[in-house]
Every structure is written in C-alpha cells, then in structure tokens.
Amino acid sequence: MRYNRHIILPEIGQEGQDKISQAKVLVIGAGGLGCPILQYLAAAGVGTLGIIDFDVVDLSNLQRQILYGSASLGKNKAEAAKQRLQDLNNQITINTYTEKLTHSNAVDLFHLYDIIVDGSDNFETRYLVNDAAIICNKPLVFGAIYKFEGQISVFNYKSGPSYRCLFPNPPEAGTVPNCSDIGVLGVLPGIVGTMQANEVLKIILNLGTVLSGKLLCYNALTLQNSILKINRNQANIISVLKEKDHFKNKSSSFNCEITPIEIQxxxxxxxxxxxxxxxxxxxxxxxxxxxxxxxxxxxxxxxxxxxxxxxxxxxxxxxxxxxxxxxxxxxxxxxxxxxxxxxxxxxxxxxxxxxxxxxxxx
Amino acid sequence: MHIHVKYFGQIAEATKLESETIECHGTQIANVLNIIYAKHELLNNKKFTVAQNQEFVDPETLLTGAEIALLPPFSGG
Missing domain, CATH: 3.40.250.10 (Rhodanese-like domain)
Structure with a gap:
C-alpha cells in the first residue's frame, strides 16, 4: 500500500516501482540539497541509499536542512539523516559514510551504486565527484545554488557531457563565495534538491527526457528558467580518464587545475x-x-x-x-x-x- | 548588430543587471565580451562560461546569435 500512488500511475506501475526498489543511489552531502534529495528518494522507495557527509548538524543548518531538528544538533549529518529517513521508510537500506569524500575513497564507493547525486557545497568536492563519476561511468545528477539561483543538470549520462565540459577547471580558491559566507534563501535548495530527486527517478524509470546535455538555470525571484545546451568536450573527458590509474593517489588539494594560472x-x-x-x-x-x-x-x-x-x-x-x-x-x-x-x-x-x-x- | 546579453549569479551582481542590449560590430563572441568588459570593470576577475542562443560555446566562435548569456559556476549546496 505504501507505494500505491506510484503503482496506480500507468507510467510507473508495479514494474516501475520494482525498478525503484532495486536502484542504488549515492548522495554526496546531506546538507541543503542532500536533505530534500534523500527525503524524496527514501519516500519513493529507492532500495539502497548511500549518504556520505563528515559534517555535524549545526543550529544554522535548520533553516533549510529539513531532515534535522533540535535533537540532531551536534550529530553527524549522515547518521542523523539516516535516523529520520529510516522512520520515513523502514523498507529500504541506508548506508552511511561519516568520512570526507576523497580521491582515495571515491572510486571504490561509486562502484557500489548506480547513480551519483551531487549535493556538495564546494568546488573541490564537485570536481572530485565529476571526475570519479567519469572514471566509474556512472550518471551524475548535479545541483548547485547561489543565493536565489540554482543550476541543475545530469552529467555523464549515456555518453553525454560532464561538468568539465561546462567549466573545465575549478575557479581560483576564494573567488566564488559560498552559502555560509553570503547566505541563501532557505527554500531554494529545497526546490533544486527536489528537481535532482526528480531526475534520479526519471533515470531509474527511463521516463520523460532526462536533463542530460542541458543546464537548467532556475531563478527563485523572477521564476525565469533557462535551459542551455551543453556539448560534450571529448578532450576534457579523456584528460580525466587518463588519470584513472593514479586517481586514488591524487591529492585532494583544491588546485587541481590542468594548467597553472597565468597573469598578463x-x-x-x-x-x-x-x-x-x-x-x-x-x-x-x-x-x-x-x-x-x-x-x-x-x-x-x-x-x-x-x-x-x-x-x-x-x-x-x-x-x-x-x-x-x-x-x-x-x-x-x-x-x-x-x-x-x-x-x-x-x-x-x-x-x-x-x-x-x-x-x-x- | 544588437545583441541581447543575459547575466546570471555573480555576473548579474557585478553588472547590476539581469540583461542588457549592446551594439556589436565584431564577428566573434569575443568582440561582444570585450565590449562587456569595457563597460563593466567588476567583471574582470570573474569566471564564467558563455552561451549563444541557449547553447554553450567557445568565445572564439563566430557571432551568429541574437542572444548571449554569461553564466558563472555555483558551488553552494
């Protein structure tokens, strides 16, 4: 009865619900984006959910990280999220990883899942997640936010483009501010994360048009959405694949640019x-x-x-x-x-x- | 040629505009960017990628479209 509203949809049915139950999805970060992603995927019955987050719940998180309450303060986010999600749905398996995602653990971890969802909050992790997803050949559901705006895409899906086809290298450290420095409208990660969860379910169910090769730009203030086409840059993807063998030994320091920074x-x-x-x-x-x-x-x-x-x-x-x-x-x-x-x-x-x-x- | 230019995120903040129309006589997208740089000094150190008619392109590409968008990377989550 739990999944009745899915099963009665002819586009999903029992067959689709079985696909959801068999799916294994890894969510990177259980913060502003991670919370709504996890909430909807757990409710939908995704059979195996992985959560990786080394951070602990802080009072300032409660404004938008909706899986947590006062009782979660000071607890590891992956663990606290699991506690809430297991109450929401005890029929699914939830694996928690309370360490930081690094070059040395990412590839082995990604191999255990079918779909990777990026809910991280910094470029270092985003590029690491992108590169490891390319190396493991896993689809990556991407979402990122800035104040009142969001970016959503699906990378590395059926030979589609990756994040590096859009932004080949990370910006210089400190040049792009983060939510903790400049603030964010609390509901924004809720909207963007929910769109990411939607893309995950579309991939699992092979339903509709997956947001691959396109970037959706959402503006919460104007409600103007833009969908911009991204072309695959083969050279950028090959340069990631070339690092496959020594990926684990790469340092996770931020400056992973391929070419050093120049100044005229x-x-x-x-x-x-x-x-x-x-x-x-x-x-x-x-x-x-x-x-x-x-x-x-x-x-x-x-x-x-x-x-x-x-x-x-x-x-x-x-x-x-x-x-x-x-x-x-x-x-x-x-x-x-x-x-x-x-x-x-x-x-x-x-x-x-x-x-x-x-x-x-x- | 009149080009409609759209700005996102930190780029919209630096230009204090969500969009504007500029006049460009050049043949490449880079010509449009030069005009924008000259107009908005704060853009000089900003990282962004460029879309022409809703498609991301290399700035060396020929200017064929009526709409250009400047999109910065977001890291927040």
Whole structure:
C-alpha cells in the first residue's frame, strides 16, 4: 500500500516501482540539497541509499536542512539523516559514510551504486565527484545554488557531457563565495534538491527526457528558467580518464587545475600587493629594472622559499614563460598559493616597461 | 548588430543587471565580451562560461546569435 500512488500511475506501475526498489543511489552531502534529495528518494522507495557527509548538524543548518531538528544538533549529518529517513521508510537500506569524500575513497564507493547525486557545497568536492563519476561511468545528477539561483543538470549520462565540459577547471580558491559566507534563501535548495530527486527517478524509470546535455538555470525571484545546451568536450573527458590509474593517489588539494594560472604582465603591474620573481639563472639578460624584482633561479627555488613573501601575490617570469610555469607548479605542490606565471618573457617585459615608463611609479 | 546579453549569479551582481542590449560590430563572441568588459570593470576577475542562443560555446566562435548569456559556476549546496 505504501507505494500505491506510484503503482496506480500507468507510467510507473508495479514494474516501475520494482525498478525503484532495486536502484542504488549515492548522495554526496546531506546538507541543503542532500536533505530534500534523500527525503524524496527514501519516500519513493529507492532500495539502497548511500549518504556520505563528515559534517555535524549545526543550529544554522535548520533553516533549510529539513531532515534535522533540535535533537540532531551536534550529530553527524549522515547518521542523523539516516535516523529520520529510516522512520520515513523502514523498507529500504541506508548506508552511511561519516568520512570526507576523497580521491582515495571515491572510486571504490561509486562502484557500489548506480547513480551519483551531487549535493556538495564546494568546488573541490564537485570536481572530485565529476571526475570519479567519469572514471566509474556512472550518471551524475548535479545541483548547485547561489543565493536565489540554482543550476541543475545530469552529467555523464549515456555518453553525454560532464561538468568539465561546462567549466573545465575549478575557479581560483576564494573567488566564488559560498552559502555560509553570503547566505541563501532557505527554500531554494529545497526546490533544486527536489528537481535532482526528480531526475534520479526519471533515470531509474527511463521516463520523460532526462536533463542530460542541458543546464537548467532556475531563478527563485523572477521564476525565469533557462535551459542551455551543453556539448560534450571529448578532450576534457579523456584528460580525466587518463588519470584513472593514479586517481586514488591524487591529492585532494583544491588546485587541481590542468594548467597553472597565468597573469598578463600588464595586469600584474596594476596590482598593489604583488611580488615579482625572476626565476632565470643569475647570468641571464636582460635584467628587468624599474620594478622591484626578487631573484630566485628555478634551480634554487626549493631552498629559497624564505625569499617569497607569503602575504603577497607572486608573479613569476623567465625568458619564455616555460620555467615560470614550472615554478608555479612546484610552489603549488609546496602549498604556496597565489602564484602566477607571466607568459611574456623578460625581453617583452623590459620593452613594455620602457614604453610605459612615464605611466607607472613602481 | 544588437545583441541581447543575459547575466546570471555573480555576473548579474557585478553588472547590476539581469540583461542588457549592446551594439556589436565584431564577428566573434569575443568582440561582444570585450565590449562587456569595457563597460563593466567588476567583471574582470570573474569566471564564467558563455552561451549563444541557449547553447554553450567557445568565445572564439563566430557571432551568429541574437542572444548571449554569461553564466558563472555555483558551488553552494
């Protein structure tokens, strides 16, 4: 009787309900998006639900994370969610994972499920989830929110595009604010998460048109929806697949960009808090004059870290932009952030400074 | 050519507009972006992807559409 309203729908019937009971769905994050996703999937009777979240319930979560109440405060979210969901539906299996999702555990975990749902709240996890879904060849139901707007899509579904086909690399850390920094309308993740749950059920039931190859942009204030077409970028997907064998060993640090960040010399010059670093060897000419330059040859980079001003942005240059690029990579691995490579060589920099001599006072 | 430009999320905040119509004589989407950058200085450090006539495209693509949308990534959940 529990699933009567599904079963009497000719589009679902007992056969469809059996498909739902056999489905295994992993939900990443049991927060603003995760709560409504889990609530509807549990109620619908998804046979096996996985919940991964290392966080604990906080008072500020209750405004939108609707599975929790005062009694859940301080409890792990995956565990607290399970408690509520098992009360809602005791006929399903709920697996909880109270650790952080990382490169080392993601692939093994994803292999246990049919569909992955992203309800995470940061780019590091979103790119990790996307890449692991590609590697495991699992459909990924994506949802993300910003203040009053939401983005929803289904990635990696029947050879469709992935998140990297839309945004190839994560934005620089700290450039895109999060709900905890700027706030979010409480009902918004409810709407977006419910749309994600709907996509999950459509995939399980093979019903309607799955939101693959399209991004739905929802605006809660104007109620204007846009559906934008996403094309598969084969090169981006291949570059993820290439990492398959050493995916587990990848560090989960945020800066997983494929190419190091570059900065044009003229843009670097306009920044106030910047340290210019020449990574050429001491004998190389021309010397860059008229601006403050720190000399750290690439060969001595790792033993000269004390010369780097951690309070400033670092703009590195060399003869052609190759060594500076390499130096940025090395510094990143040493967890020294805010380093940029100037693609112009020293010769071009000297020429530029000569030409613009009167315009800058640095 | 008149181009209708739509902004989303942080991009709409930086431009203080949800959409606007601009005049562009260039042949590439990049030409439209240059006009937008010149108009809205706050966009300079913002990350976004571009759609032309409701389809995401490379900015090097030829300008063929009447509508361009600038869409930033969201991380919230």
């Amino acid at each position: 010399f003229k843009d670097a010059l306009n920044k106030d808090n910047i340290q210019f670093i020449d990574v050429r060897e001491a004998h190389e000419l021309p010397k860059v004059e008229n601006i403050n330059v720190t000399y750290i040859p690439l060969s001595k980079l790792e033993t000269s870290l004390h010369k780097i001003d951690l309070s400033k942005k670092k703009a590195l240059f060399c003869k052609s932009g190759m060594r500076s690029k390499h130096a940025v990579k090395v510094l990143k691995e040493l967890k020294i952030n805010n380093c940029f490579s100037i693609p112009q060589g020293a010769q071009d920099i000297v020429k530029y400074l000569e030409k613009n001599k009167q315009n800058h006072g640095k």
